[in-house]
Amino acid sequence: MTPAKRLNLLLLAICSVFATISLNAEKATNPFIWADVPDVAVIRVDDTYYMSSTTMHMAPGVPIMRSKDLVNWKLLGYAYDTLADNEALRLETERSAYGRGSWASSLRYHDGIFYVSTFSATSGRTHIYKTDDIEACEWEEISFEPSMHDHSLVFDDDGKVYFLFGGGNLRLTELEPDLSGIKEGGFDEVVIEHAEKVATDNAMLHAEGTQVLKKDGMYYVMNICWPQGGMRTQIVHRSKSIKGPYEGRMVLQDKGVAQGCLIDTPEGDWYAVLFQDNGAVGRSPWLVPVKWEDGWPVLGEDGKAPIVLDIEDTEDGLSNIVASDEFDRKPGAELPLAWQWNHNPVNDKWSIGERKGHLRLETLRVDDDVLHARNMLTQRTFGPISSAETKLDVSKMKDGDTAGLIALQRHFGYVGVKQEDGERSIVMVRAQEDEPEVLATIPLKKKSVFFKIECDFRDRADKAYFFYSLDGKSWNRIGEPLQMRYTLPHFMGYRFGLFNWASEQVGGQVDFDFYRIGDRLSK
The missing domain is CATH 2.115.10.20 (Glycosyl hydrolase domain; family 43)
Structure with missing residues (x-):
């Protein structure tokens, strides 16, 4: 092949690449x-x-x-x-x-x-x-x-x-x-x-x-x-x-x-x-x-x-503004930037790596409701569709503890585990109005459980759906959807949050295995 032909082929290849980029680029x-x-x-x-x-x-x-x-x-x-x-x-x-x-x-x-x-x-x-x-x-x-x-x-x-x-x-x-x-x-x-x-x-x-x-x-x-x-x-x-x-x-x-x-x-x-x-x-x-x-x-x-x-x-997604997290870092490592605490954290009551590959949240005081839970770790929800999924080990909970995954705003909804009299139950709680309601309770015998929340923001639908799974593969919808509403008392869009709060005694622990985000709804 002559040098001229090689040059022509190279130019054609370059033009093809730029044409592909141009075709794939969206406004x-x-x-x-x-x-x-x-x-x-x-x-x-x-x-x-x-x-x-x-x-x-x-x-x-x-x-x-x-x-x-x-x-x-x-x-x-x-x-x-x-x-x-x-x-x-x-x-x-x-x-x-x-x-x-x-x-x-x-x-x-x-x-x-x-x-x-x-x-x-x-x-x-x-x-x-x-x-x-x-x-x-x-x-x-x-x-x-x-x-x-x-x-x-x-x-x-x-x-x-x-x-x-x-x-x-x-x-x-x-x-x-x-x-x-x-x-x-x-x-x-x-x-x-x-x-x-x-x-x-x-x-x-x-x-x-x-x-x-x-x-x-x-x-x-x-x-x-x-x-x-x-x-x-x-x-x-x-x-x-x-x-x-x-x-x-x-x-x-x-x-x-x-x-x-x-x-x-x-x-x-x-x-x-x-x-x-x-x-x-x-x-x-x-x-x-x-x-x-x-x-x-x-x-x-x-x-x-x-x-x-x-x-x-030509880029896709929200960069690092939201992020999945496997919690697979050494103790003392910084959180990914997508994470923010709901109010000031108490740093000696949470850890990553104390149990390898897990986020641990320990209760530190008795509270009346989830909105006052210290050390709630949050990320933004995002549109048009977003989901968050986690796996939770509840073996070290104490009576009166509730832990799980929340769609956080004044009118919140969450799916989690509550322990009473030594027995644990999966619960779905919704504050569609000012007072939270328990909409579903299912006995839990296992030490770990999976939770997921899906949010649909298309055409201002603003619906959140709640799920649990015992194996991470087969998902079950629980409770009722939450009609999400932006309120001035919180003055912030909905957030996904990982939480653990106590209503009777302090010192209970839960371990989150991962936090994974998605952009699809379940069929």
Whole structure:
């Protein structure tokens, strides 16, 4: 074969490969993460995007993600292990941090340093975390009073640093240069009054969710509001000075897609990264194309947030945002990033590797219900369909203990094992309303049992189904489906959770052999 023929064959092969890639590539769709990733803040450093989000009462908290294309994201870590140590975050007595913890964050890159800041009514403080290596996610914390609601961190060109924050009336407050607190005698004034007025005179929710961008010498302030009887609406104000005066307008009112920030690509394209209330799965992020006209951002296509994006998506799945786990690590090894504890954990009452290949949860106090169980280990549910499966060894339970797998929200459902008078039973419990009901009880003679929960989020069906198996192969549906509902008292999409709680005495143990996720429903 001549060199020319070899070259032609090589070129044909290369063209074939690229043609195959092109044919297999699909257009990205919204939501670009079908899971609970609300209050998104995004920055770009060179050709890499970073995003922070809200997980409130979970620990660790403020997830940090990375992407190269704005639609496929990898979880890098968290800004903190625990936000604070107080009664609410320890789930003590009737106190809890459900629906609170830390809220919407601001993400910045300035002079080689990354900053992510958040605020909390639970701690009563504003928290700023900084690092020179966001990939390592090792953060140094600064915190101070008060808690500054829905703030956006602004490093101005003159070297001054501000928070623009609040609800309705948006206040600009100058910080100390080292971000250690509010600067005494510094600028501190309302710069946008009744920001929601550009969209409505009758707001059910005043303007909040501030995100600031400076472009071409102009400051742009992104906010949401909620007109009475309407939907979450995106508004923007602009000014040549961070101190104002500002003029504003409504820029998107479609499908409730709103709250977030503006971001550009290395190629010069612009997008808004927003989110939508997506039923029981939670608040899911959307990507909306942006054009600029007369110095204003114009969001969407003909005023609509598109489902299909003009971005090729060659990846599959949710990366490491959710993950199966065989618990096959040595003692002391870190949990995969997909895991978060429901409130602050008690680290000497759980282990991986104490029994090889198992997660052990030990009860540590007597509680009234599963929602106050310490050391509940959780992951997000995800759409359109998701399932979680586990195997549980119950041989070291004590009377009054209940352990198993839960679909966690205020209106929860779980399948597990309960021990009473030395006898164990498989139970299915559902809190369809405020009070939990035991819908099924089956005697259990074996020392181990398998559990599974399947969630159907298609077309907002929001149904959860519960199963048990004695051999891991033949599954039996138990109890009744749970009609999942997103509630503000928890302010979070449903989560799968592994739990063990005591109603009579402490010290009982259970061992989880694995946690496996899936994306299909049983036939």
